[in-house]
Amino acid sequence: xxxxxxxxxxxxxxxxxxxxxxxxxxxxxxxxxxxxxxxxxxxxxxxxxxxxxxxxxxxxxxxxxxxxxxxxxxxxxxxxxxxxxxxxxxxxxxxxxxxxxxxxxxxxxxxxxxxxxxxxxxxxxxxxxxxxxxxxxxxxxxxxxxxxxxxxxxxxxxxxxxxxxxxxxxxxxxxxxxxxxxxxxxxxxxxxxxxxxxxxxxxxxxxxxxxxxxxxxxxxxxxxxxxxxxxxxxxxxxxxxxxxxxxxxxxxxxxxxxxxxxxxxxxxxxxxxxxxxxxxxxxxxxxxxxxxxxxxxxxxxxxxxxxxxxxxxxxxxxxxxxxxxxxxxxxxxxxxxxxxxxxxxxxxxxxxxxxxxxxxxxxxxxxxxxxxxxxxxxxxxxxxxxxxxxxxxxxxxxxxxxxxxxxxxxxxxxxxxxxxxxxxxxxxxxxxxxxxxxxxxxxxxxxxxxxxxxxxxxxxxxxxxxxxxxxxxxxxxxxxxxxxxxxxxxxxxxxxxxxxxxxxxxxxxxxxxxxxxxxxxxxxxxxxxxxxxxxxxxxxxxxxxxxxxxxxxxxxxxxxxxxxxxxxxxxxxxxxxxxxxxxxxxxxxxxxxxxxxxxxxxxxxxxxxxxxxxxxxxxxxxxxxxxxxxxxxxxxxxxxxxxxxxxxxxxxxxxxxxxxxxxxxxxxxxxxxxxxxxxxxxxxxxxxxxxxxxxxxxxxxxxxxxxxxxxxxxxxxxxxxxxxxxxxxxxxxxxxxxxxxxxxxxxxxxxxxxxxxxxxxxxxxxxxxxxxxxxxxxx
Numbered sequence: 143x144x145x146x147x148x149x150x151x152x153x154x155x156x157x158x159x160x161x162x163x164x165x166x167x168x169x170x171x172x173x174x175x176x177x178x179x180x181x182x183x184x185x186x187x188x189x190x191x192x193x194x195x196x197x198x199x200x201x202x203x204x205x206x207x208x209x210x211x212x213x214x215x216x217x218x219x220x221x222x223x224x225x226x227x228x229x230x231x232x233x234x235x236x237x238x239x240x241x242x243x244x245x246x247x248x249x250x251x252x253x254x255x256x257x258x259x260x261x262x263x264x265x266x267x268x269x270x271x272x273x274x275x276x277x278x279x280x281x282x283x284x285x286x287x288x289x290x291x292x293x294x295x296x297x298x299x300x301x302x303x304x305x306x307x308x309x310x311x312x313x314x315x316x317x318x319x320x321x322x323x324x325x326x327x328x329x330x331x332x333x334x335x336x337x338x339x340x341x342x343x344x345x346x347x348x349x350x351x352x353x354x355x356x357x358x359x360x361x362x363x364x365x366x367x368x369x370x371x372x373x374x375x376x377x378x379x380x381x382x383x384x385x386x387x388x389x390x391x392x393x394x395x396x397x398x399x400x401x402x403x404x405x406x407x408x409x410x411x412x413x414x415x416x417x418x419x420x421x422x423x424x425x426x427x428x429x430x431x432x433x434x435x436x437x438x439x440x441x442x443x444x445x446x447x448x449x450x451x452x453x454x455x456x457x458x459x460x461x462x463x464x465x466x467x468x469x470x471x472x473x474x475x476x477x478x479x480x481x482x483x484x485x486x487x488x489x490x491x492x493x494x495x496x497x498x499x500x501x502x503x504x505x506x507x508x509x510x511x512x513x514x515x516x517x518x519x520x521x522x523x524x525x526x527x528x529x530x531x532x533x534x535x536x537x538x539x540x541x542x543x544x545x546x547x548x549x550x551x552x553x554x555x556x557x558x559x560x561x562x563x564x565x566x567x568x569x570x571x572x573x574x575x576x577x578x579x580x581x582x583x584x585x586x587x588x589x590x591x592x593x594x595x596x597x598x599x600x601x602x603x604x605x606x607x608x609x610x611x612x613x614x615x616x617x618x619x620x621x622x623x624x625x626x627x628x629x630x631x632x633x634x635x636x637x638x639x640x641x642x643x644x645x646x647x648x649x650x651x652x653x654x655x656x657x658x659x660x661x662x663x664x665x666x667x668x669x670x671x672x673x674x675x676x677x678x679x680x681x682x683x684x685x686x687x688x689x690x691x692x693x694x695x696x697x698x699x700x701x702x703x704x705x706x707x708x709x710x711x712x713x714x715x716x717x718x719x720x721x722x723x724x725x726x727x728x729x730x731x732x733x734x735x736x737x738x739x740x741x742x743x744x745x746x747x748x749x750x751x752x753x754x755x756x757x758x759x760x761x762x763x764x765x766x767x768x769x770x771x772x773x774x775x776x777x778x779x780x781x782x783x784x785x786x787x788x789x790x791x792x793x794x795x796x797x798x799x800x801x802x803x804x805x806x807x808x809x810x811x812x813x814x815x816x817x818x819x820x821x822x823x824x825x826x827x828x829x830x831x832x833x834x835x836x837x838x839x840x841x842x843x844x845x846x847x848x849x850x851x852x853x854x855x856x857x858x859x860x861x862x863x864x865x866x867x868x869x870x871x872x873x874x875x876x877x878x879x880x881x882x883x884x885x886x887x888x889x890x891x892x893x894x895x896x897x898x899x900x901x902x903x904x905x906x907x908x909x910x911x912x913x914x915x916x917x918x919x920x921x
Contacts, residue, residue, distance in 0.1 A: 158398060158701035161349035162408035163266040165694035167360045168196050169408050170312040172459075173330035174419040177446070178427070178466050180390045183382040186372035189405045190280065190330040192308055193265070193367065195360040196694070249277070249340040256344040262353045263363055266693070268402040268409035268459075269350035271377035277341040277352050278334040279364035282307050285328045304335075308365035316509045319454045323418055329366055341367065350406045369406055377403035380464075383907050385532040385572050386590065391467030393571060393587070395909060396580045398701050400460040407459035410694060411618055411747050414456035414508070422446045423466050430530065432463040432582040434564050453583065455510050455562075455745070461615060463582035465569055469530040472539040507745030514560045514744055523555040524548045525563070531570035538593040539570050542600050546643075550604045553642035554611075557635070559737050562616035562744060576707065576909035578845075578876050579603045581610035581632075589876040595844030598640075598810045605639035606632050612740055620747035621688045622698045626680045626779075627750065630716015633662075634724075638733060653800045657811050659721065660795040663788065664818060666714040670784060676700065678711050678782035680719075681750060681775065688749050704918075707911045708879055719778045722787050726769060727761045735760055750779060810844055817850035821857065831860045841866045845874045849881070856884045856893065864896065871900045875908060882916045894920065 169191050176187040282288055282304050291310045311329070314322040334340070341364070344351045350369070357363050375382060379402060381395040394401065400409055408415070421429045422442045429437070433451025442448040505512050513519040527547050531539040547568065555561060563584050571587045578599075580587040586607045592600040613635070614628035637658055641651040670678055681687055682699045690696040700706050724732040739756060754771055758764055777785045795801070800812060808816060820826060820834075831854065834840065840851040841863075852870045855863035867885075871878045885897035897920050905913055 156700050156703035156706075158698040159348045160268060160410045160696045160698065161266050162268050162410055162413060163264070163693035163695060164408055164410050164413045165196050165690070165692065166263070167265055167363065168194050168413055169415050169459075170194050171326055171415055172405070172407070172417040172419075173326055174405060174417065174421070175330065176419065177422040178392065178424075178429075180382075180392070180424065183375035183392075184372045185380070185392075185404070188330075188368050188370050190366065190368045191267075192312055192326065192329070193363065193365045194309065194312055195363075249342045250274070251342050251344050256351075260353065261358055262355070263357050263359055265352040265360075265363060265367075266695070267350045267352070267406040268348065269345060269406040270348055270399055271374045271379075271403040272345070272350070272371050272406060273374060274343060274345055274350055274369060274371045274406070276370040277343045277350075278368050278370075279338060279341055279354070280304070280329065280332040280366040280368055281335045282311075282329040282332050282366050284332050285325065288325055288329065291325075305361075305365040316454070316511045319511055323452055323454075326418060330368070332366070334368070335364075348402075371406065373404060378910065379403035381572075381574070381909070383572050383574055385467055385469075386534050387468075387532045389468045389532070391465070391469075391572060393465035393467070393569075394463045395575065396577065396587075398707065398911070401462050404462070404464075405459075409459055410690070410696065411458045411460070411620055411622060412694070414458060414747075416453055416456050416510070417462065418452035419450070421449050421451075421464070421466070423449070426468055427466050428469045428530070430465045430469070430567050430569055430585060432461060432585045434584050436526070436528075436565060455512075455583070456508055457583060457615070458618060461582055463580075463585050463587075465571070465585070465587070467532070469569060470533055470536050472529040472531050472536050473544040504742060505745065506742065510745070512745065513562060513564065514741070516560075519560050522561065524551045525561050525565055527551075527566040527568065529568045529570075532572075535570050535590055535593060539568075542593050542597060543568055543570075543588065543604070546597065546601050546604050549643045550601065550608050550639055553605070553639040554608050554635075556642060557638055557733055557737065558612050558740055562611050572907065573873060573875055574904070574907040574909050574912075576876055576879075576912045579607045581607040581614060583611075583615055589845075589874075591845035591874040591876050595842065595847065596810055599844035599846055601643060602636055602640050605643070606636040609635035609639065612744075616744045617740065618747050620749050621683065622701070623682050624680070624687065624750055625712040626716030626719070627748065627753070629713040630680075630720060633713045633717040634720040635736070653798055654811070656795045656798040657800040657815070659718075660792065660798075660801060661811060661815060661818075662714050662717060663792045663795065665710065666718070667784070669709060669711055669714070670782065673705065673709060673711070674703075675782045677703065677706050677709055678715075679780060680712060680715055681779040684775075684780050704911050704914045708915065715778070718785070718788050719774070722778075722785070723757060726764050726767070731761075750775075808838070810847055813838060813843065813847050814850055817847065817854060821850065821853055826854070826858050828860065831855070831858060831863070835863065841869075845870075845877050848874065849877050852881055853884055856881065856888065859888070859890065859893070868896075868900055872904055875904065875912065879912050879915055883919045886920050 171192040173190040173192075174187070175189075176185050178185050285307075288307050288311060291307070291314070308329075311322065311325055339355075342353050342355070352367065354364060373380065378397050378399045379394060380392050382390075382392050385391050394404065397403070401407060402409055407413075419431065419433070421431070423429050423446065425445055425447050427447075429439075429449035431437070431449070431451040432453070434453050434455070435451060437449045437451050439447035439449055505515060524547075529539050529544050529547070547566070551561065565584055567585045569585065569587055570590055570593070573590055575587065575589050578589045578592060586604075588600075588603065588607075592603050609632040610628065613631035617627075619625065619627040637655055641654060646654060676682070677700055683689070720732075727735070735757060738760075739753060742756075743752065751771060754774055758769070758771060777787075800809075801815065834854075835851070838847075840847060843851070848866070848870050851863070852867045854860070855867055867881070871881060882897050882901070885893045901916055901920065908916070
């Protein structure tokens with residue numbers, strides 16, 4: 143992250159700005175009250191932010207109390223009304239989110255009158271493609287139950303009674319989480335402060351900025367703020383599309399801009415917060431979210447149902463996930479017991495008693511109801527889970543995914559211990575989803591591509607996404623450019639989990655690891671030869687990793703580069719770094735170290751050196767072999783080159799029995815390797831291709847195999863297999879992007895026309911990033 147991002151972006155660069163001034167103010171809790179409108183393709187309503195000045199933020203009159211965040215001279219807000227005479231409600235009237243027509247105007251201030259040299263404190267939130275209509279300060283003193291909290295007047299502040307009460311609310315101990323959430327909900331419904339004008343706000347390309355007249359310090363800024371807004375149909379955080387049965391749906395798609403086009407928020411990972419949400423959707427729709435409760439619908443207004451979700455574990459706003467569609471439940475698996483969090487009265491905070499088995503876990507995170515401290519959670523090998531899918535994939539999901547989940551969960555628990563999250567929903571997402579899977583707290587998205595062929599691809603992908611519960615979610619990267627902390631770890635653990643599921647012996651497990659390593663090495667080699675050098679570095683900010691500006695704002699390097707979305711260098715090179723480290727200490731000891739590391743760092747954000755230094759301290763013999771923190775940075779993380787160890791190891795993997803075997807009954811991984819070997823051949827006869835297809839029934843294999851088969855068909859212009867290529871491009875969009883490039887690079891007019899025709903069939907349903915990459919290739 144660059145040191146001074148508070149300047150206008152160069153439009154020719156591909157860095158993503160994180161504008162929120164988290165060093166001045168932090169959002170501790172969000173309450174969302176939203177309605178999904180499918181006809182208009184918008185989500186509208188309100189979000190309430192409960193704020194707390196950041197530790198070290200200056201009080202009024204002290205140096206640094208004025209925000210230095212520069213407002214960009216780009217406005218995305220339009221209105222039917224002149225903002226000089228806005229349409230606003232009566233001060234005490236709470237407008238329901240079902241009345242968007244009454245939310246025009248507000249106290250929006252244009253670029254001309256906003257001014258970036260104001261002495262007033264500015265709350266800066268990450269925001270993009272949102273229609274913000276009003277921002278108001280809430281009068282939480284009207285919530286009688288809230289006043290009862292401060293009986294000892296510990297937080298009393300005559301000048302700012304609302305701030306005092308909110309400070310007490312956000313400081314409630316985790317054992318009172320249920321009471322706390324009820325109070326959050328009551329406060330979110332409070333009226334605006336009586337006789338007060340709405341807060342002034344300004345929207346530019348990447349942020350929402352809010353001020354209160356005369357307030358020059360975060361300590362004097364309102365602590366409970368409600369924002370009325372609507373998303374835009376073209377907003378980049380959610381995808382309005384149709385499922386495989388041509389029924390409307392919408393879901394968060396893992397966009398590079400994360401959730402800032404879904405709700406105004408603080409995007410930097412350090413802004414850890416809890417949330418609760420009320421979402422209304424038409425009666426025939428199901429709302430799935432990354433909430434820890436299994437929500438049940440209840441009637442709302444005519445034609446709508448309401449779904450309520452919440453989380454008690456503070457997480458970055460980027461982990462918030464929603465999917466609304468006419469999904470059907472393929473099956474449900476609820477173990478014999480569930481782990482209940484403590485919910486006691488708030489008169490006295492009980493201490494948690496730990497038995498000897500707890501000693502591996504020392505909670506160093508902020509206070510929340512942590513599962514790692516619960517005895518029942520430690521023995522819960524399988525957490526409750528459900529599987530959802532569109533009707534056409536319901537049976538496949540039931541046959542393929544549902545039986546795998548308890549096996550993969552058990553394997554993960556055996557290696558890493560306590561499941562960080564209490565339940566899991568799995569959704570088969572629409573065909574335009576640009577990845578094989580995506581993990582969020584309590585919910586997992588899977589591509590339909592994992593439902594075909596043998597169970598290997600599906601099982602490995604489920605293991606990968608489950609691994610993210612520990613690395614990526616319970617433990618996250620403090621700097622988003624260090625993606626390898628999430629993806630490299632999940633790729634490495636995917637193999638460990640899947641080998642455990644398949645009950646391989648030591649020899650067979652090692653052969654499988656070497657086979658997988660060879661396939662990944664070939665993929666990484668190809669990517670390093672055909673991508674921008676800058677995108678190949680795992681720690682692009684080097685010694686500046688984790689640094690931010692004075693306000694807390696920063697830039698994520700190359701995050702908006704569409705090519706980066708489909709690169710796997712963070713997965714593959716990160717995986718090989720972990721494999722290299724495992725070879726130094728032994729696989730068994732290395733996996734045990736993972737469990738110890740999780741016990742120490744769960745619920746926290748880390749940088750690369752946190753993991754690496756603890757590993758070096760645990761295994762000091764590594765230093766005697768020249769493996770030090772500086773050499774790991776220089777050999778693996780800070781340069782684009784292929785490390786020497788990796789170049790030497792590939793020759794060993796080529797000699798493994800699994801690679802040497804030539805037989806008809808190949809495993810999917812061996813079949814992929816065979817096809818990759820054949821792709822290196824300059825010429826294959828038509829009879830060879832026909833025999834290959836007939837022998838291995840390639841069109842019925844999993845998506846990894848089909849991908850290589852389609853590459854062979856394109857390379858050798860095997861027209862009889864073009865139907866297989868067409869189906870792959872349509873049905874396996876998560877993997878088909880670069881196949882368009884293969885069709886174009888041949889410079890064959892028929893193949894190029896074929897590529898354009900396939901794109902025309904699906905472009906309206908494609909992920910926007912994937913569509914941009916493909917259109918650049920073929921148009």
